[in-house]
Structure formats: C-alpha cells, structure tokens
Amino acid sequence: MSETNFAFVATSDKPQLPAPKGTTGAIGWVRENLFSSPMNTFLTLLSLFVVYSTVPGLVNWAFVNSVWNANSLDECRALTENGACWGVVRERYHQFLFGFYPSELYWRPILAFALLFVALVPALWDGMPKRGLALMGSMTFPFVAFWLIWGGFGLEPVSSTQLGGLLLTMIIGVSGISFSLPIGIVLALSRSSNLPIVKSLAVIFIEFIRGVPLITLLFVAHVLLNYFLPKGVNFDIVLRVVIMVTLFASAYMAEVIRGGLAALPKGQYEAADALGLGYWQSMRLIILPQALKISIPGIVNTFIGLFKDTTLVLIIGLMDPLGLVAPTLADQRWNGIVVELYAFIAFMFFIFCFAMSRYSMYLERKLHTGHR
Amino acid sequence: MKKMILPVALGAAFAATSLSAATAGTLEDVQERGTLRCAVSTGLAGFSYTDENGKWQGFDVDYCRAVAAAVLGDADAVEFSPTTGKTRFTALASGEVDILSRNTTWTYSRDADLKFTFLGVSYYDGQGFMVKKSLGVTSAKELDGATVCIQTGTTTELNLSDYFTAEGMSYEPLSIETNTEGRANYLADACDVYTTDASGLAASRATFENAADHIILPEIISKEPLGPLVRHGDDQWADIGRWVLNAMKIAEEKGITAANADEMAATSKDPEVKRLLGASGEMGAAIGLNNDFALVAIKAVGNYGESFERHLGTQTKVNLARGLNAVWTEGGLQYAPPFR
Numbered sequence: 112m113s114e115t116n117f118a119f120v121a122t123s124d125k126p127q128l129p130a131p132k133g134t135t136g137a138i139g140w141v142r143e144n145l146f147s148s149p150m151n152t153f154l155t156l157l158s159l160f161v162v163y164s165t166v167p168g169l170v171n172w173a174f175v176n177s178v179w180n181a182n183s184l185d186e187c188r189a190l191t192e193n194g195a196c197w198g199v200v201r202e203r204y205h206q207f208l209f210g211f212y213p214s215e216l217y218w219r220p221i222l223a224f225a226l227l228f229v230a231l232v233p234a235l236w237d238g239m240p241k242r243g244l245a246l247m248g249s250m251t252f253p254f255v256a257f258w259l260i261w262g263g264f265g266l267e268p269v270s271s272t273q274l275g276g277l278l279l280t281m282i283i284g285v286s287g288i289s290f291s292l293p294i295g296i297v298l299a300l301s302r303s304s305n306l307p308i309v310k311s312l313a314v315i316f317i318e319f320i321r322g323v324p325l326i327t328l329l330f331v332a333h334v335l336l337n338y339f340l341p342k343g344v345n346f347d348i349v350l351r352v353v354i355m356v357t358l359f360a361s362a363y364m365a366e367v368i369r370g371g372l373a374a375l376p377k378g379q380y381e382a383a384d385a386l387g388l389g390y391w392q393s394m395r396l397i398i399l400p401q402a403l404k405i406s407i408p409g410i411v412n413t414f415i416g417l418f419k420d421t422t423l424v425l426i427i428g429l430m431d432p433l434g435l436v437a438p439t440l441a442d443q444r445w446n447g448i449v450v451e452l453y454a455f456i457a458f459m460f461f462i463f464c465f466a467m468s469r470y471s472m473y474l475e476r477k478l479h480t481g482h483r
Numbered sequence: 484m485k486k487m488i489l490p491v492a493l494g495a496a497f498a499a500t501s502l503s504a505a506t507a508g509t510l511e512d513v514q515e516r517g518t519l520r521c522a523v524s525t526g527l528a529g530f531s532y533t534d535e536n537g538k539w540q541g542f543d544v545d546y547c548r549a550v551a552a553a554v555l556g557d558a559d560a561v562e563f564s565p566t567t568g569k570t571r572f573t574a575l576a577s578g579e580v581d582i583l584s585r586n587t588t589w590t591y592s593r594d595a596d597l598k599f600t601f602l603g604v605s606y607y608d609g610q611g612f613m614v615k616k617s618l619g620v621t622s623a624k625e626l627d628g629a630t631v632c633i634q635t636g637t638t639t640e641l642n643l644s645d646y647f648t649a650e651g652m653s654y655e656p657l658s659i660e661t662n663t664e665g666r667a668n669y670l671a672d673a674c675d676v677y678t679t680d681a682s683g684l685a686a687s688r689a690t691f692e693n694a695a696d697h698i699i700l701p702e703i704i705s706k707e708p709l710g711p712l713v714r715h716g717d718d719q720w721a722d723i724g725r726w727v728l729n730a731m732k733i734a735e736e737k738g739i740t741a742a743n744a745d746e747m748a749a750t751s752k753d754p755e756v757k758r759l760l761g762a763s764g765e766m767g768a769a770i771g772l773n774n775d776f777a778l779v780a781i782k783a784v785g786n787y788g789e790s791f792e793r794h795l796g797t798q799t800k801v802n803l804a805r806g807l808n809a810v811w812t813e814g815g816l817q818y819a820p821p822f823r
C-alpha cells in the first residue's frame with residue numbers, strides 16, 4: 112500500500128509559467144492603461160495628437176527660438192520670427208518680484224521671506240523639540256516682517272506705493288492665509304455654538320461677507336474707508352486690503368471648517384462629554400483635530416483661491432504682478448508684448464499654488480490614521 | 484455717467500458730513516507729507532507707463548512731476564496711484580489722491596455734479612474708432628450692428644450711444660475696465676471696433692504687432708478736452724495746479740526749455756519770462772509757493788512742447804502730430820493766459 116505511487120498528486124509546485132505575453136512589462140502596461148477599450152484607445156490617440164500638435168510648438172516658442180538679449184520688442188522681432196521675447200522678463204523680473212521697492216533694500220523682503228519659512232517650521236513640524244516655545248517665536252513673525260518690509264525703527268522707511276509684484280501678493284496672501292485660519296475656526300465654532308447671540312453674530316458676519324463679492328470689499332477698503340477716517344489719519348492702503356481679504360477668507364474658512372465639524376459622528380461629541388471634558392478641552396483634544404483633518408482639502412482650496420484672488424487688487428490700483436502688466440505694456444520699447452508677461456506671471460503663481468497643493472496632499476497622507 | 488454720479492455724489496456727501504472733509508489745505512497736507520499723491524492711468528502708451536527702473540513716465544506723469552517740483556522742489560516726490568476709468572473719481576473725491584492727471588475729459592457734470600475743478604486742457608482730443616482693415620469699413624457710418632469695445636465709466640461710453648442713436652444705428656457694447664483689457668479683446672476679435680479718445684487709439688495702435696492692419700476711421704465724434712483736475716473747495720490748490728500747467732505752456736511760447744531755463748532766468752530781458760522764472764516780482768508767494776516755482780518745474784520736465792514731443796510726438800511710436808495742441812501762435816489751441 113505504502114508503495115503505491117499516486118502519480119497524479121504533485122509533490123512539489125509546478126514552476127510558474129510566465130504571464131502571457133502582452134500582459135506584463137511595457138506592452139502590458141500600455142495595453143492595460145492606454146488601450147483597454149475602444150473608448151480608451153480613442154482618448155489615448157486624441158491626447159497624443161494634442162500633445163504632438165502643441166508641445167513642439169510651445170518648446171520652440173519658449174526655448175528654441177526665444178530671445179533673451181533684446182532691449183525692445185522691435186529688436187527682438189528682428190532676431191526671431193516666432194520665438195518668445197523674454198528680454199522683457201530679463202529686464203523687469205525684479206519689478207515683478209518686488210514692485211518698485213528700492214533695489215538696494217531688496218535684502219529686507221528676502222530676509223522676511225526666509226524668516227517666513229523659519230516661522231513655519233514649528234507650525235508644520237509637529238515632532239519638533241520645544242515646539243510650544245518655538246510656536247511663540249513664530250507668533251512674532253508678522254511684526255518682524257512688517258518691520259522689515261515697511262521699515263522704521265532704524266530701517267529706512269518704504270512706502271506702500273512702492274510695494275508691488277509678487278512681494279505684494281505674498282504680503283496679502285500670507286497674512287490672509289495665516290489670519291483667516293484662526294478666525295475661521297472661531298467663527299465656525301461660534302456658528303455651531305448653542306449660545307444664540309454668538310451664533311447669530313457669526314451667521315450674520317459669515318453670510319454678509321459671503322454675500323458680497325471680494326471686489327466690493329476691496330472698493331470699500333480703497334475709497335469708502337477714507338471718507339470715515341478723520342482727516343490726517345493715514346490708514347495704509349495695503350493694510351486695509353489685508354484686513355478685507357482676511358475677513359473675506361475667514362468667512363469661507365469658517366464654512367469649510369463647519370463642514371468638518373458636521374462630518375464628525377455625534378458619538379465623538381458624546382464621547383468627549385462622557386469623558387467629562389469641558390467645552391474647550393473637548394474641542395481642542397477631540398473635535399477640532401479630527402474636524403480640521405477632514406477639512407484639509409477644503410482649507411487648502413481656500414488658501415489657493417485666496418492666493419489667486421489677490422490679483423484682484425489691481426482693480427484698485429495696487430501693483431500686483433498682473434497690475435504691473437499694463438504700465439509695462441505701455442512702455443514704448445515693450446509695446447505689444449503680452450503673452451510673455453502673462454506666461455511669466457502664470458509660472459510664478461503656478462510654483463506657489465502647486466507647492467501648496469502638494470503640501471496639502473502630503474499632510475493628508477500623513478494624517479490618514481486609520482478610520483474610513 | 485449716470486452710473487458714476489451716484490456713488491461719487493454719495494461719497495461726496497459722506498465727505499461733507501464726516502470729519503474727514505479733506506478739502507481745504509491740500510498744499511499744507513502735501514508739504515507736511517513731503518510727497519504729492521497723483522492719480523494716473525493704469526498704463527497707456529505715451530501717457531503713463533513705467534520704465535525699467537520702475538519709474539513712472541509719460542505725458543500725464545510729467546505733469547504730476549512738474550507739480551511736485553513746483554510744490555516740493557523735487558520732481559520725484561510723487562506717489563503715483565494707477566486708476567481705472569471708474570476708480571479715478573472716487574480716488575480723488577475721497578482724498579486718496581491730491582490731483583488727478585489721467586486723460587480725463589472736462590465735462591459739465593464732472594465739474595458741477597462730481598464737484599471737481601478742471602485746471603485747464605493739457606490735450607485737445609476727440610473720440611475716434613479703430614477697426615481692422617480686413618473688416619472693409621472706411622467710415623463710422625458703416626458700423627451698424629458692430630460689437631464695440633468700450634471702457635466703462637468714461638465719456639466715450641456716452642458719446643458712443645449718442646452717436647449711434649443720432650445715426651439711427653445699433654451696436655453691441657462690450658464693457659472693459661482698462662485699456663490693456665480693451666486692446667486684448669479687440670485683438671482677439673471679441674469686438675469689431677475699439678473706440679476711445681483718438682490719442683488713446685493711436686497709442687494702442689502703436690502697441691500692435693502689425694499696426695498697418697488696423698485703421699482709425701476719419702470720424703471724430705466728440706470733443707474731448709483732457710486735463711488735470713482737483714476737488715472743489717480748495718482754490719489755492721487749484722490755482723497751483725492750473726498755473727503749473729500754464730507755466731509749461733508759456734515756457735514753450737517763450738522758448739524756455741529744461742536746458743536753458745536757468746540761463747533765461749539770469750539773462751532774459753523779457754519781463755514776462757523774468758516774472759515766470761522768479762527773477763523779478765513776488766509771483767509765487769500769491770499761491771503759497773517759492774517765486775521760482777515755475778523755473779523748478781520747467782527744469783524738471785521741460786516745457787509743454789518738450790513733454791509732448793518726448794512722449795507723444797512724431798519721433799515716438801505713438802506718433803501724434805501737434806495739431807490742435809500746437810501753441811496758438813502756430814495755429815493750435817494751446818493758449819495760456821498771461822503771467823502777470
């Protein structure tokens with residue numbers, strides 16, 4: 112019996128056959144991802160066609176045929192038929208970065224920009240040693256930056272009319288972003304509060320701001336405020352705009368965060384109560400960390416939107432990068448150069464917005480702890 | 484215009500009732516601040532633009548500099564506020580700026596309703612039309628049914644509807660905020676016609692890659708006397724602005740230029756030249772300035788003709804002939820009252 116050899120029972124695994132040709136490797140990938148159905152095939156071919164018909168032209172225009180060394184559009188057109196004239200960017204990139212800030216003082220906004228990252232470290236790096244102390248340090252950043260940019264107290268003062276370009280965008284964007292988040296949290300908590308007065312104040316504020324276009328608020332900041340201020344009081348225009356933009360962003364932020372609060376299961380609130388935590392404790396330890404985490408995409412969305420909305424200030428005559436286009440275009444040497452300027456500005460904005468959205472994705476992945 | 488009057492009038496009413504009625508004493512305000520705040524356009528070739536050093540330049544800008552030179556002795560002591568057709572009047576009425584020099588047409592309602600004082604005419608203009616040659620139109624009378632790019636808050640908007648109504652034609656307006664926007668829309672064929680002051684058309688056309696593909700139609704449908712303006716209620720400040728402009732024109736009549744002004748002041752026998760340049764009399768004191776205020780202004784920006792030729796003249800891309808803007812002795816309309 113024991114000698115019986117049941118040949119049909121394999122004693123070892125058969126060597127695995129390679130996957131059928133065409134389902135692995137490059138070909139397999141292409142098949143699966145690009146040509147898996149007639150529809151996909153069609154879309155792939157269409158995309159290839161679009162890429163083929165735009166990219167070479169774009170590369171030629173932007174790099175191959177482009178001219179950097181020309182001091183006027185005419186000079187440039189004489190050198191190239193269909194290339195970009197980056198000469199204007201070479202000549203004026205500093206204006207698009209700093210506006211009309213005195214060039215010998217450029218180090219001040221640059222230093223402020225560098226300090227921004229130093230100040231951000233404690234906020235973004237949660238494992239930092241002595242984080243509480245460092246956060247306190249970060250709180251002083253707005254004042255330091257204000258001092259560096261506008262001067263005074265020993266530094267040569269620079270007037271707001273000299274601010275412009277990306278510097279202005281950053282001033283408005285960064286202040287708007289950093290102040291709107293805390294204000295937005297307070298507003299969101301107020302709106303979901305049980306105290307009728309707090310709640311209705313928050314509702315009125317949020318709905319009022321959301322019901323008015325940003326441009327209207329900017330107009331108010333630009334002209335109306337001046338009527339009400341006593342004579343001689345000069346309330347800086349950039350400061351006025353920052354306040355309006357912050358209020359505007361706060362209202363939106365509040366709604367984003369309220370969405371996060373509403374998305375938490377009721378059990379979380381009850382659990383916090385059951386643990387005997389007070390209102391602030393439960394908010395700080397249980398509710399907000401979760402609600403904010405859920406809201407991250409919305410929050411970053413608001414940030415990016417705000418950053419781009421700053422370009423609206425050109426309507427009230429502030430020289431943000433877009434605002435600088437018109438007076439540059441009107442220079443007889445650069446008359447008629449449009450695409451290059453807008454392309455350059457788009458590039459600058461892209462860098463910042465892309466960085467922000469990447470950071471938000473990183474944060475989401477990092478905080479994706481468990482549930483759902 | 485109707486659209487503009489309400490907010491500005493409302494603003495003026497606020498200004499009148501609130502503490503901030505910043506009308507009288509503009510000169511003191513400016514001197515105390517040490518800078519002149521001047522509103523210009525957001526960018527129009529020849530009139531206002533920035534150079535590679537970020538310095539504002541242009542015909543409208545020169546006037547601001549001349550005033551700053553006369554008042555503060557420094558042609559660079561100016562803070563420029565770029566304004567659009569809509570925001571310019573509120574900026575001036577609210578006291579955000581001291582003076583407005585932004586190719587603005589002198590009209591009855593701007594003077595009387597909006598309560599601004601016009602300081603003279605720095606450029607005699609008229610509204611024209613620009614079309615693409617390919618449209619095959621040679622006269623404004625053939626524009627029935629056209630889409631027209633038009634800047635909001637301007638006289639152009641009103642003239643246009645007057646003209647088309649009078650001619651029994653219809654049009655489709657496409658509202659824009661700034662000249663740059665108008666230019667882009669027109670070039671992108673979003674409108675068939677671009678209409679604004681003829682000087683502005685010439686300036687915009689100068690910026691086109693193929694200027695020859697565009698024509699400015701022969702019809703000029705309005706009078707557009709452009710000039711600087713200030714708020715009602717501060718006559719001294721208005722006088723200063725008015726006489727800086729006049730001084731630039733008189734200087735051209737008398738052959739005073741930026742280069743020879745000092746010499747003329749020292750050697751000229753002409754009594755009016757001597758008064759103008761502060762070599763005799765106490766003329767400046769009457770408006771609260773130094774007696775050589777005109778000398779300083781002319782040294783800073785040159786006389787009227789110099790500024791014109793530098794930014795708008797036939798040597799520039801804008802390529803405007805003096806035409807109506809020649810001095811009266813040469814057949815133009817620029818005629819400054821005597822300086823005595």
Ligand SMILES: N[C@@H](CCC(=O)N[C@@H](CS)C(=O)NCC(=O)O)C(=O)O
Nearest residue numbers: 524525526587588637638661662683
């Ligand atoms: N003169 C007219 C029109 C003035 C106007 O807006 N002109 C245009 C084109 S000539 C302009 O200055 N644009 C410059 C800008 O958009 O800032 C008025 O006073 O209403």
